[in-house]
Amino acid sequence: MVWVSFVRDIIFFDMSGHSKWSTIKRQKGVADIKRGLTFTKVANAITIAAKFGGSGDPEMNPRLRMVIEEAKSVNMPKENVQRAIDRGLGKLPGQLLEEVAYEGFGPAKAAFIVEGVTDNKLRTLQVIKNIFEKSGGSLGSTGSAGFMFSQKGEIRVASKGGNVDDELLELIDCGAEDVDSFEDEHSYLVYTEPTKLAQVSNKITQAGYRVESQELIMKPTVTVTIDDKEKAQKVLEFTEKLEELDDVQKVFSNFEIVGEV
Numbered sequence: 001m002v003w004v005s006f007v008r009d010i011i012f013f014d015m016s017g018h019s020k021w022s023t024i025k026r027q028k029g030v031a032d033i034k035r036g037l038t039f040t041k042v043a044n045a046i047t048i049a050a051k052f053g054g055s056g057d058p059e060m061n062p063r064l065r066m067v068i069e070e071a072k073s074v075n076m077p078k079e080n081v082q083r084a085i086d087r088g089l090g091k092l093p094g095q096l097l098e099e100v101a102y103e104g105f106g107p108a109k110a111a112f113i114v115e116g117v118t119d120n121k122l123r124t125l126q127v128i129k130n131i132f133e134k135s136g137g138s139l140g141s142t143g144s145a146g147f148m149f150s151q152k153g154e155i156r157v158a159s160k161g162g163n164v165d166d167e168l169l170e171l172i173d174c175g176a177e178d179v180d181s182f183e184d185e186h187s188y189l190v191y192t193e194p195t196k197l198a199q200v201s202n203k204i205t206q207a208g209y210r211v212e213s214q215e216l217i218m219k220p221t222v223t224v225t226i227d228d229k230e231k232a233q234k235v236l237e238f239t240e241k242l243e244e245l246d247d248v249q250k251v252f253s254n255f256e257i258v259g260e261v
Contacts, residue, residue, distance in 0.1 A: 040246050042071045043084040044117040047097055050088025062198055066215055073213060095119035100247075102128055103145040106137040107234040110224045110255035111145035118247040127245060135238045148254050149218040152177070153197030155190040158210040174203040187212070191219065220254030227258045 053061035178191040
């Protein structure tokens with residue numbers, strides 16, 4: 001089943017015309033919220049990508065290529081990018097960086113996955129644990145919340161300015177599993193299987209679209225609907241606290257705030 005979403009009326013439609021309730025997310029700060037990019041966060045991500053990808057050449061290291069695109073989007077200087085690559089390849093001295101991931105439940109019983117890069121796992125764990133507990137939530141073990149998410153490739157695509165329905169079908173023909181349409185922003189979010197991210201992105205580019213970004217995300221398969229303004233405020237503030245941590249790279253959640261709230 002391929003789900004295609006339309007912004008109007010915040011209803012998702014499948015290809016047979018049936019509907020299910022959902023809410024608009026990502027850009028509007030509602031669901032699957034990710035951290036604001038800073039040079040520190042991007043530099044750490046580049047270092048990790050170079051280290052585990054085994055190459056400082058973005059053409060030979062797809063993960064590094066994606067992070068470098070993020071660096072460009074925040075106008076990170078080339079010398080900073082190269083320094084982060086050299087650090088990952090062991091050419092420069094520096095503290096050892098490790099990838100970490102945490103799962104838990106925050107306000108309104110929303111599930112969260114927090115991905116990060118740190119030089120001190122115990123410190124990062126304690127800081128994140130405190131944020132969860134102070135919010136009335138709890139940090140769980142691996143798998144406690146992860147089963148509510150599925151890893152996907154996400155591609156942000158600029159509209160060519162044509163008919164929305166035609167462009168949605170064209171993006172599906174490029175290999176998209178799902179497409180979210182944001183007509184007010186003249187853009188789309190295209191979802192793929194993780195292993196097909198680069199392939200689908202290339203096809204979209206060949207079809208004449210401009211790819212603004214691409215990355216791997218955790219997309220919720222089970223969602224929590226929030227229809228109370230106070231709860232919505234708490235969950236958004238909680239998410240922001242996580243995103244503001246230097247060690248945190250990405251924050252994913254399964255909450256959905258209804259439009260009127």
